[in-house]
Amino acid sequence: MSEIRARVNLKVGHNSDIDAEILSFTCFDKDNEHVAMVFKQADLKQDVPLVRVHSECLTGDVFHSSRCDCGEQLDESIEKMAEEGGVILYMRQEGRGIGLYNKIDAYVLQSQGLNTYQANNHLGFDDDQRSFEHAIAMLNALDIKQLKLLTNNPRKAKALADHVDVKEVVNTRVHLKSDNAEYLAAKQQHGKHNIKLD
């Protein structure tokens, strides 16, 4: 069982003007230092908060890489929660759980023609190595029993719905760029993500 370890106020977003609180948790080791970002407009007293379970993507979240849509989804989540409140669980599950160096190896394979899932498989990994048990432990620590989930990934929604009451699944926008079109198409067709591509 995980509990809240520390919590502190800060302001976030491109202009550092959105009120939030960052929380750390007990029971996670150094490789799993997940955090929750609570947007103050709703705070934890909101009955059914909007929750985004966001998997770390250094290339997308920090460097706004052209290869994926993670940075845009994170920005969208922050903007949305600045308006209506909510909670981002920022999960240190880089590369769908395979880690950054393996993800870069997977990018090399994608440059040679494999799609994102085939590249994982070629490296000896499953399509998606993530488990959501840490996210569920964090929701329990936060005493969030029901939520609206911001995701396009039905597998993620299902994994959480087995443990908490997912009242609604809210899709993110489609963040299509010339370099991530094939990646989004693979997520839609193979990963069954709810992404509408024309």
Ligand SMILES: Nc1nc2c(ncn2[C@@H]2O[C@H](COP(=O)(O)OP(=O)(O)OP(=O)(O)O)[C@@H](O)[C@H]2O)c(=O)[nH]1
């Ligand atoms: N292995 C691998 N991981 C990737 C690749 N591109 C992005 N990622 C990782 O994928 C994770 C995000 O997963 P996605 O499949 O984009 O989206 P999701 O979290 O399942 O679904 P959403 O909630 O809709 O964002 C992050 O940890 C990224 O680092 C890739 O080509 N290969």
Ligand SMILES: [Zn+2]
């Ligand atoms: Zn990414």
